[in-house]
Amino acid sequence: MANSPSNQPVRSISLPSRPHPLVPQIDEHVSKLRSSEVVSTSVSQLSSLGYKLSILKDLYECLENLILLPQNQQKLMLFSNASSIDELLDGSLRLLDVCGIAKDVLAQVKEHMQEILSSLRRRSNTDLSIGDEIVDYVNMRKKTRMTMKKCLKDVKGLMKRFTSQKGDHENAAMVDVLREVEGVTAEIFESLLEAISGSKSQFHKRNASLSIVMCKLIMYQNEESEEEEESKNEFDDVDSTLSSLVITQKKRICLNVIQAENLRRRLVKLDSAIQDLDEVLEGVFRCLVKTRATLLNISYY
Template sequence: MASSPLNVQPSSHARSNSLPSSQHPITSQIDENLNRLRASQSASTSSSIGHRLNCLQDLYDSVDMLLQLPLAQQALAHELQRKWVEQLLDGSLMLLDVCGTAKDALLQTKECTQELQSVLRRRRGVEGLANEVREYLTSRKAVRKAICKALKNLKYMENRLSSSSFSNDDETVAMISTLKQVEAVTIRVLESLLSFISGTEAESKSSRWSLVSKFMHQKKVNCEEEQRANEIENADATLRSLIKSGNMKHVENVQIELQNSEMCIQDLDEGLESFFRRLIKARVTVLNILNC
């Protein structure tokens, strides 16, 4: 991807060759999307995470428009920033890998959910049902293990991002600072998504105690609403309770929870897939800029 040459200007007008200012429409769009994502970090329901994935799609659409600007391409191709841009590419590769883990986790959970629903419809008997439920829960443990590894990778990315530095060049600082912010907010959204897919067992002890404290100071109806917030974990909890109690009479309730979980997984998977494609596009664009 070839960038357009800079127009030669008198030294007194050198600032005209800098990257788009905060008033530029593209930069304003990126700032708006970043602010929307930062403002929505506290909620952890399926709808809020789906909303964040949609916001990420909008954010990367704006980033793509920014990357098409000749001056933005010149900033990324600047020799002084080569090391940081390579780190950016390494980060995008890790983000793609994390997205792959999330997609695999959703697919595996969806397939197990559908299989269990099929078993429930066939009503193969209490013993057969118990065995199938145990297989489902075993599969979910494997999903959590993979997610735990992905979360550690995201934490490593966060630490590296916070300690990175780049040359203070007037034409490149704005661009690189923006892309650092985009990467940081992407990491946080993926952390929320992975934690949601994993369920409460993936939360740290401090998070669990914080949740317990929160429940103790809320009304019962608020507690119930919070418990309903994660459809995937609700299905897991219902099935764990089923195995623990040995009471297989209330399969209708189990079917409802599994249906809710499946619909939730479908929505998250669609949002993740759309974002995944945009992340690939952004990476390819940066690679093309460096290879010009």
């Protein structure tokens, strides 16, 4: 029987055109990370970043499993001496450096915040003077912003490079996946660095050209309100509050009870946000190290 099913060619279900189940998962993670509606707009900027970093961690776990598939390792070995793998290894090293620096900056901020909180706890409500801890924090933030600015320059350079490589069909599909993941990682790190840097204090923007007398008058008016306006970024809230207080440092003006409580509340809120951010960032850092180690092992096999 010419038309017998047994005489028809059998088509394998493992055709190259059939993607591995991990590929759609990676695509889904990348889409989520690039979506502007990942979380509710009512969530703070740091909470949103924490959520995206957790997705990024899941993305790298999927990527690691995809790389370890024998067929993909063989494909990557073919590119072990190619410039594309060298660029990926260079990109992974830069992203690791940026992640490590971000972690160090968060640790510095946390340490200085603890000193301020300890100082506030030691003082009575009648002696809430502006201590050196606050000035040290403000100076530290100026230095960290310079560090973040340098890191942002490196990250944007990576993003520009990844964009220029899109549409390069000479590379294996696995190389393109790695490029895509490093590209979206750079985008998330850019948002992270910008959030940690914070914006310049609105108080200083508004009063940069005003006299000292006018600054003190505005501060006095602000002190009359128990509930100060808060932004979506906990770094901005603390930076704005402390920068405003430092203006009175030369006169050694004491904080009133409302100011002290507002400062405590904002410091505790930022401390909690940093704790959550640092935990998930540590997970991302470990994933970056693991993926880089895997690529190095394949490239030098």
